[in-house]
Amino acid sequence: MRKTATAQSGGTIPAQPGPLEATDSARRGADADEQSGPHSEIVSAEGDMGGASMPSASDADAVILGAGPTVRPGERATVRLRDAGPDDPPRYAPEWLELREGADAAARAHDLLDPLRIRLANLPARSGGLVIHDIGCGTGSMGRWLAPHLDGPQHWVLHDRDPYLLHFAAVASPRSSADGSRVTVETRRGDVGRLTRDALQGASLVTASALLDVLTVEEIGALAAACAGAGCPALLTLSVAGRVELTPSDPLDDEIAEAFNAHQRRSGLLGPDAITVAAEAFSEHGATVQVQPSPWKLGPGESALTAQWLRGWVGAAVEQRPELRERADRYLTERLAACQAGELRVVVHHSDLLALCRPTGGAS
Template identity: 60%
Template sequence: MNATDRPRFAPRWLELRERADAAARAPELLHPLLEWMSARAPEGPPGGKGGLVIRDLGCGTGSMGRWLAVRLPGPQHWVLHDLDPLLLAHAGARMPVTAADGTPVDATTRRGDLAALTAADLAGTSLVTASALLDLLTRDEVEALADACVDAGCPVLLALSVAGRVELTPPDPLDTEIADAFNDHQRRTDQGRALLGPDAIAAAVAAFERRGATVVVRPSAWRLDCAESALTAEWLRGWVGAAHAQRPELAPEAVAYLRRRLEECAAGELSVAVHHTDLLALPGPASGSAG
């Protein structure tokens, strides 16, 4: 797989969604993660005496790092992975410099294909994380990620994977048809890669559990209203556009539907719940409170 095989995202879109992403992520997954790390502290911190080493896969503009670094205690070194050098520049320049307890945070960027990571590459890594990435992977890529992380004894926190469910208020007769077409688009075969889309969470749970990991999932929905009208409008364009691309025969109805929904959004009359799921995978059997 090469750099042209994966979708590219404009910094503007990633920045537009950052506040909604931060509000949606499931902070309750941090408790079992920190408990797991603490239980292994007598063996020495996974990142060595310099603190945690955290790899952010498909980091985009770095929103996951900005959200997570300030919620974890202790010194941290982040390795930001992405194929897009422009996004890496954004991410590297905007990482926090202190952790939850005031200890230092630093970051380096690494351009390359995250699907090629192996257990050897993850040696010394304390945590692998990603946001809005899992549903863009294939089944083989999810299996390879689970292999690498479990073999390296490294926990994994994967946020904001699409769940395939959207709720719009007020409802519209075309909502279900657009949603079904969008979900089919998320599962499309793109340049020979059969994307998992909303099936990614189930595939990841199965892949990690087969390898003996403890897996915890929590909902992480976007809840958009008039306070997020710019994001809602941009999301609508992309959502309906993907549905139309998947089913061109929807063209007349989809155009009218998008116009109606954008008018409702501009008038402050539309609210949307876009459902996602966050996943935490911890190598080894469950502790008393991991679930």
């Protein structure tokens, strides 16, 4: 199912149903797509929670469904790249994506914007302006951040496997670019592993947020090949770097971090190795690659996000190493109390990548 829409609101995610309603909505959308013909599916990839949460009885009600809990042993419920059917729930709860949007926007590497603008300014002029593909768009936070930083008319093609999140992304898209030009959106469902040069024909730019670390080597290779084949640059932000700093520190910090990183790498996913693999993959296709840090810096003003991140981070570590559970339970309780008291600060390291692929069709 493809639909085209002109953005009607700028930056505000509309009122959201609860988790059960979200699941029903996604199933209805999937059923409708099944009836209209075959469709590939794309992961909604805007979360680095690690796929598991471990709330204690006292804080279980505060956990946002879709931000991390697993539902089947060995399966990452929030990120499943293939073989997903209409009975699967949404990959990420809109509430989690909304919660992290401010931290994402503050973290993204602004130093990559100037070289990107220079490349886009050298593209052949098109009456419709820039065509930007947002892969794994979630609720569309990447577009809300990037569109106002770029001049000229823009048409965003929003890709996600979850029709429920695609709805949010379309409705909450920005209305205008940096110079006041019109921004329009189109939504598609598809699998990042099947993204091809033909699918990106005419693209000016490919973007993604928190996507690379939930891909495999093969999937990153396919993404790099598709961008290189289409001759379009790629701005891929907020890939987890595998490093976390908590203040004040705790003796268990490093052990939890190591277990979390191992959880990120299970089943062939790249986790914190993704940024290096992606840089190499794009370079092999002749792209000029720049990588910049994009850390979340979470303090008392971001306590709600910090608490949710903590639950997912510790929960993923315990899923990877169940023997940590007793100590991790105490650790999580203490960390959440410090967070609530405004005494905890966290830096979650990420990396942003800009790949300037060799243009095709005579562009410079």
